[in-house]
Amino acid sequence: MKASYTRLAAVLLMALASVALAADNDNHQVTVTVNDINELAVTGGDITLIISSATAGQNPNQATDNTCGLEWTVNTTNKKITVATNQSSFAHTLKVQAASVSGGTAAAEVTISDTAQDLVTGVATTLGTCTLNYRATATAAQGTQSVAHTITFTITAAS
Amino acid sequence: MKRILPTLAATAAIFLSSLGQAADVAILNGDVSLTITTAAAGQQPPAVTDETGQLEWTTLVTDAVKKIIAQTNLAGPSYTLSVRAVNISAGDGTGAGAVVLSTTPADLVVDIPSGIQPLDPGTCTLRYAASATVTGGAGTDNHSVTFTITDQ
Numbered sequence: 001m002k003a004s005y006t007r008l009a010a011v012l013l014m015a016l017a018s019v020a021l022a023a024d025n026d027n028h029q030v031t032v033t034v035n036d037i038n039e040l041a042v043t044g045g046d047i048t049l050i051i052s053s054a055t056a057g058q059n060p061n062q063a064t065d066n067t068c069g070l071e072w073t074v075n076t077t078n079k080k081i082t083v084a085t086n087q088s089s090f091a092h093t094l095k096v097q098a099a100s101v102s103g104g105t106a107a108a109e110v111t112i113s114d115t116a117q118d119l120v121t122g123v124a125t126t127l128g129t130c131t132l133n134y135r136a137t138a139t140a141a142q143g144t145q146s147v148a149h150t151i152t153f154t155i156t157a158a159s
Numbered sequence: 160m161k162r163i164l165p166t167l168a169a170t171a172a173i174f175l176s177s178l179g180q181a182a183d184v185a186i187l188n189g190d191v192s193l194t195i196t197t198a199a200a201g202q203q204p205p206a207v208t209d210e211t212g213q214l215e216w217t218t219l220v221t222d223a224v225k226k227i228i229a230q231t232n233l234a235g236p237s238y239t240l241s242v243r244a245v246n247i248s249a250g251d252g253t254g255a256g257a258v259v260l261s262t263t264p265a266d267l268v269v270d271i272p273s274g275i276q277p278l279d280p281g282t283c284t285l286r287y288a289a290s291a292t293v294t295g296g297a298g299t300d301n302h303s304v305t306f307t308i309t310d311q
Contacts, residue, residue: 023183025307028212029190030231032238032289032300034204041200071201075293125293127201 037075038155042132044068049136051092059139068132070153072103072123079123080104080158082116086150091142094149095135103128109135112151121158182225182271184308186285187213193289195238203292212285214244214268216251216308218275225271226311227252228264231302238291238300244268244283251281257288260304269311 049063072081081104083096097109098119103126107118120130191209198204218225229242243257244267252271259265268283275281 023185024309025305026184026186027303027305028186030240030287030302030304031190031192032236032240032291032302033192033194034238034291034295034297034299035194035196036297037196037198037204037293039198039200073198073200073202073204073293075198075204075291075296077296125296127203127293129201 034075037073038079039074040070040072040081040153040155042068042153043071044132047134049094049134051136051138054140059137062135062137064136065134066099066131068134070098070120070128070130070132072126072128072155074103074123074128074155075125077124078158079155080118081120081123082154082156083110083112083119084116084152084154085112085114086152087147088114090147090149091145092136092138092147095137096151097133097135098130099133101128101130104130106130109133112149116154116156119153123155123158182216182218182222182308183277184214184216184227184306186306187215191285191287193240193287195289195291198293204290206288206290208289209287210245210284212287214283214285214306215280216268216271216275216282217277217280218271218273218308220274222273224273224311225308226255226266227268227271227306227308229258229260229267229304229306230262230264231260231304232262233300233302234262236300236302237295237298238289240300240302241288242267242304243286243288245286247283248281251275252283254283257286260302264307267306271308271311 047065054060098106104120105122110117241257241259244254252268255266
């Protein structure tokens with residue numbers, strides 16, 4: 001009789017074990033994280049503006065260039081794009097304005113200095129592009145010079 | 160009493176065994192993390208992938224043709240998460256292509272035959288892909304992804 005009970009217990013145990021091992025589903029955790037992304041690039045490469053002519057009796061004619069642009073990818077909010085040059089002192093005037101802007105709002109034409117100034121505002125969770133309209137001017141009194149600017153565009157928090 | 164005990168044991172064994180007569184699916188290698196960290200300027204962030212997870216499954220000789228379905232518990236995720244079964248062991252089923260995970264189950268592996276034994280289970284690699292657009296912003300989606308083997 002004792003042996004019978006033992007056999008019964010063993011059979012029940014084996015059957016229960018088979019139940020415990022069987023599972024028709026399983027799950028795991030999958031985490032998807034997206035970090036802050038604020039990427040900006042200048043398209044079109046380097047440019048040269050040469051002021052080379054004038055009408056007699058007038059200051060020299062301005063030089064312009066619109067061959068370059070910006071592209072940006074921003075998945076954060078409340079951002080703007082600023083512009084600055086690495087040159088702290090130069091005689092001529094160099095200006096830039098963002099044109100044909102998508103993914104933001106063009107600021108007014110900027111007279112470039114070594115202090116960052118707004119070029120595009122209202123940048124938030126967007127892809128964007130613009131054309132860079134450069135304009136260089138000089139007066140006769142400023143004489144001749146050649147200055148190589150490194151122009152830096154930055155995505156930064158809007159104040 | 161001597162005749163009752165064997166009968167009782169046999170009945171219980173059959174009953175409990177019938178409860179255990181379910182195909183089995185298990186995930187190997189634990190949890191998965193996918194992180195999107197960058198993008199080319201002017202472009203949406205590229206998708207990221209992970210192939211560290213695997214599935215194993217078995218079926219009984221008496222089973223009907225089975226399939227494995229996948230779903231997430233997360234309703235309204237900010238980002239797109241898809242999974243595809245690749246490198247499926249020969250003769251153990253057919254991949255159903257990439258599944259964009261939602262709270263509605265979708266086929267991952269189909270045409271799973273009967274008689275896939277525990278000593279030689281069906282296997283596949285889980286190829287997860289996560290993608291995001293800038294409008295989704297930065298953040299985290301936490302999914303609990305469930306795989307179920309069921310009659311096809």
